[in-house]
Amino acid sequence: MTARSTRVPAGQQTSAGRPAASRPGRRTRVVHTTRDADGRVTSRVRRSVLPSGLRIVTEEMAGVRSASVGVWAGVGSRHESGALHGCSHFLEHLLFKGTHTRSALDISVALDQVGGEFNAFTAKDYTCFHARTLDEDLPVAIDVLGDMVTASVLAEPDVEAERQVILDEIAMHDDDPDDVVHNLFALQAWGDSPLGRPIAGTTASIEALTRDQVHRFWQRHYRPETLVVSVAGNIDHAAVVRQVAAAFDRDGFLDGTAEPATVPQRLDARRVRPGTATAHRPFEQVNLVLGGRGLTRTDPRRFALGVLSTALGGSTSSRLFQEVRERRGLAYSVYSFTGQHADAGLLGVAAGCLPARQDALLDVVRHELASVAADGLTPEEVERGQGQLRGGLVLGLEDSGSRMFRLGKAELFGTELLTLDEILHRIDAVTVDEVGELAGELLGGGEVLALVGP
Structure with missing residues (x-):
């Protein structure tokens, strides 16, 4: 059944008729309420300070x-x-x-x-x-x-x-x-x-x-x-x-008054620095990460980035998995990932292979990244990436722990807490052209390469 969500401004009555503020000095509001197609409440988010x-x-x-x-x-x-x-x-x-x-x-x-x-x-x-x-x-x-x-x-x-x-x-x-x-x-x-x-x-x-x-x-x-x-x-x-x-409220910890402080949004992050770093280890495999600049945590293009990363190397049907493992047998594991902070981000591909296949693996990964940077993804790849994101999101949020982590991060960083429907809508709204433009911007710049192995 399709869920629908409503937002209740601070200070207004909730659907049950109770006032949003529970006592003087404590500020409480309903952030949003989600109902199923029959009008039954399936979740309600509240915030108190x-x-x-x-x-x-x-x-x-x-x-x-x-x-x-x-x-x-x-x-x-x-x-x-x-x-x-x-x-x-x-x-x-x-x-x-x-x-x-x-x-x-x-x-x-x-x-x-x-x-x-x-x-x-x-x-x-x-x-x-x-x-x-x-x-x-x-x-x-x-x-x-x-x-x-x-x-x-x-x-x-x-x-x-x-x-x-x-x-x-x-x-x-x-x-x-x-x-x-x-x-x-x-x-x-x-x-x-x-x-x-x-x-x-x-x-x-x-x-x-x-x-x-x-x-x-x-x-x-x-x-x-x-x-x-x-x-x-x-x-x-x-x-x-x-x-x-x-x-x-132990040892007077809650004494005094203060306004909430969000995590600083601008720190001392440096621009991504292209180059190669290596570390010798007596491992059986060579492990590598190849990538470069990504997006910040609040960049509106983060949903397009999620689709790009998923279609690139987020599943067994992804381009890198099919090309690196299924067609060429160069590596057991290959995947893409993103790292997002308040003022910086990374997009990368990680893989491991036998030392003799290192050069061939790097050639294939570089070729595929360059291809996506130049030509983007196909409509079918974008559609699969959207489906993977949707499914992973919905399945993950059936667990109370996932919901708790989502709430905590949004509040800590002062970012908007989107409802499930809003997130799904933004994923569905990603276009092939948006993904292609973003791929050209992020994958077409200087590369960062890390290599670890014998």
Whole structure:
């Protein structure tokens, strides 16, 4: 059935007749409501801002019994100075090590005993702590995450123990050819800048970080106005807001008033720098990434880019997969990808092959990229790319975790939260000419090449 969506301006009544604002000092509004063809509500997105600046965004999903919660901090590896390289990721690890009322084991047990899943990750633009539980156990997840983010101890022995864990993680990534080649590609593209450096830091930078540096970093960047809590699933918005307010109001964390702060939109990203970077590793294969400039996160042409990337190397029917693997047998894996930030982006192709086939593989990939840059894609390829995007989007958003991630990112970066129908409409509106023009612009410039192998 076809869904339809409505947007309710701030301060107006909801469809159920309840006022959008729930109490003085707390601003709440309905972002949009989606109904099925029979008029039944299938999802509703609401946003509340506490006086402290903490933002809470929820999506109530009909017909599910799970709930997912994410706590988003608007700081990542690209916000670090050279002396603090790897600090965001280090802090992410340390917030699991214990609070004033919970040990590291207590944190794990709290979620394990209700069958929940929880984890965290650090990106270049942000850090996210997330959990997924049965709907009835959501308060447990919210309380644990709030405790970790606001009341962690960061004890010196834990800092030293986790330092060794992170050094092992860096060594593990250095043994993974895929990680090595993508890090090398970013370094070549953006140079020795925060955006070009590896998220986890280096052995030298992690060994040099002190507990006081990490603690100050935490206090400076984890403030109510820089945090977002996103929740999706079988939930009630008002109940979630109460639970979040209670979980985060430890040690006066929510005292004071502030306006929400979005992630800085203009940092120090450099223009993509063409060139070739290589790293010798005793691997069986040569791994390569070939590409160049992409689009920013908010560029209106990002839907055309999605179609281009998908048709180029996003499926088994894509041009690169058919030409590289099916027709020539040059590689087991070949795919295209995009990386998008507030002020920069990349478009690339990744593949791995036996050393003897490296030159032939590069020749074929370069030929296909040049062909698409010059002549664009066929109408059939564009149509397949649109279909792949539509299907992947709809299937992905059937999961509460995917909805939660979408909410959190949109709120954190201050970007428009489109409904599913709006996104599908923009994908369908992409034309063959738009894809061809974009391909000529992005694929016709200087190339960035990273090679890792024997």
